[in-house]
Amino acid sequence: MPTVLTVNGGSSSIRFAFYDAFDAATKLLDGKIDRIGLSGTTLTVEDLQHGAKSQTQSKIDAADHRSAAASFMDWLASQPLFARVGAVGHRVVHGMQHSNPERVTQELVDELKRITPYDPEHLPREIELIEAVHRVHPALPQVACFDTAFHRTMPRVATLLPIPRRYEAKGVQRYGFHGLSYTFLSAELARLGDPAAAHGRVILAHLGNGASLAALRDGKCVDTSMGFTPAAGLVMSTRSGDLDPGVASFLALTESMDAAAYQRMVTHESGLLGVSETSSDIRDLLAREADDVRAAEALGLFCYQIKKWIGSFAAALGGVDTLVFAGGIGENAPIIRARICEGLKFLGIELNDARNARNAALVSADSGTVAVRVIRTDEESVIASSTIRVLNMNTRGT
Secondary structure, eight states: OOEEEEEEEOSSEEEEEEEETTEEEEEEEEEEEESTTSTTOEEEEEEOGGGOOEEEEEEOOOSSHHHHHHHHHHHHHTOHHHHTEEEEEEEESOOTTOOSOEEOOHHHHHHHHHTGGGOTTTHHHHHHHHHHHHHHOTTSOEEEEETTGGGGGSOHHHHOOSSOGGGGGGTOSOOOOOHHHHHHHHHHHHHTTOTHHHHSEEEEEEESSSEEEEEEETTEEEEESOOSSTTOSSOOSSOOOSOOTHHHHHHHHHHOOOHHHHHHHHHHSOHHHHHHSSOSOHHHHHHHTTTOHHHHHHHHHHHHHHHHHHHHHHHHHTSOSEEEEEHHHHHHOHHHHHHHHTTOGGGTOOBOHHHHHTTOSBOBOTTOSSEEEEOOOOHHHHHHHHHHHHTTOOSTTO
């Protein structure tokens, strides 16, 4: 049985999984390398074969992403599943004008290197993983799945940035991200039989360390909160979200902050961490909010901004039929969902407290007109199914 390997490289982690090449719904193994570049880098693997689950953990030496990629390739070489791998699918955060997954070629890799300034936080790490596989297995086909592709249906008015038009020719526009998650959520919504999936107004909220919302009409994205970079939109764990442009010039004038320092601040030192001054983790802040006003304000800002984005997208859509919460926070934090939805009854959004408390699939109250759902997102399965489709692997005998 051939397998497909999916690779999802983040800022401090590499997530991966093996799937049956004939059935992307069948995950055989799930794993991650986390804390890359920090002490205690760990490889965690969960074997899902034969209807059983077994988990192993081991420490590895990964001072940076290149050494983490090398350790990853060494581990793969020892895996029986990798001996049967027929292709590797990668999450690539930025795809510029690419609208569909594509087979990796040298021309595509060269293009990704050229557009690295558009996403210096993610693209270099993703390129390194693609090249690491190619160095060891040059004949193994690879597929790039672009996070930005989902948002290519946005109308032009939603992509424009209000700066001199000449910069648009350089690719400076709103792109949107978290597209693989949104692809899964919209497909899952259709599978659940929600009529708004194909003919209605849907707001998807992917709330994790990175967080964004997307507005869908009749199954197509019409707007999203992230823009030119994944640091835009709402406040996140360590990312600022939208800022007054004057902040950059003020800090340059008063603190001699250069572009690199500003990028580091808005991406790694801001958001929940910056406001709370203690933690970027929602769980930590919830535990501290009663005694720490900074934690309480960070949580309040997070929920308030999401509420505003829901309201703005409801205006853009002319109402809302379904609201979906996903991501680590959206799926697992009932109190955050409750605070976000509080006061949105005028839109038809009402929660059932008991359903919400147990993270039920449907958490809306029967009296509400909007279906509020909790869906566990799965970017890896989208990568797997896209890879299988691009390479036409789901034909027996391939």
